[in-house]
Amino acid sequence: MSDRVLGAVCVVASAAMAWAAQDYAAAISYEPVGPRAFPLLLAGGLGLSGLWLVLRPGAGAAAFRGVPWKPTAWCAASVLVYALLFQWLGFPLATALMAVPVGVAFGGSWKQALTGGAALGLALYLLFDKLLDVVLPAGPLASLLAGA
Structure with missing residues (x-):
């Protein structure tokens, strides 16, 4: 193609x-x-x-x-899993879990990918939910993020 x-x-x-x-x-x-x-x-x-x-x-x-087909496939699969788990896990956890294989596919270590994924999920949730007033599912972290 x-x-x-x-x-x-x-x-x-x-x-x-x-x-x-x-x-x-x-x-x-x-x-x-x-x-x-x-x-x-x-x-x-x-x-x-x-x-x-x-x-x-x-x-x-x-x-x-x-x-690089293998990293590309990892990224595509992680986005598919993200879409499937988004409502159940909520935005912060689903985003963090999606960012890990994407980060590793782009050459990051597992430690960097986990840290970056957690920071990305939390920061984007707070940005959208608190600053932009866009309602996103919090999932199991709802009680922790309610006071943030």
């Missing part, structure tokens, strides 16, 4: 994401941003990245030679 084909697929997927997100609305309007903003931001980023792949010079099948 060439970069141009992948880019075209990304552009089509981003258009589908943006179209699907148009109907997203909270049952009770208690959040200033609402549920529509994040999927639209992701769709915009995916669409721009796809356009870059389509329009850049020198894109072709040779671009996939030397791709």
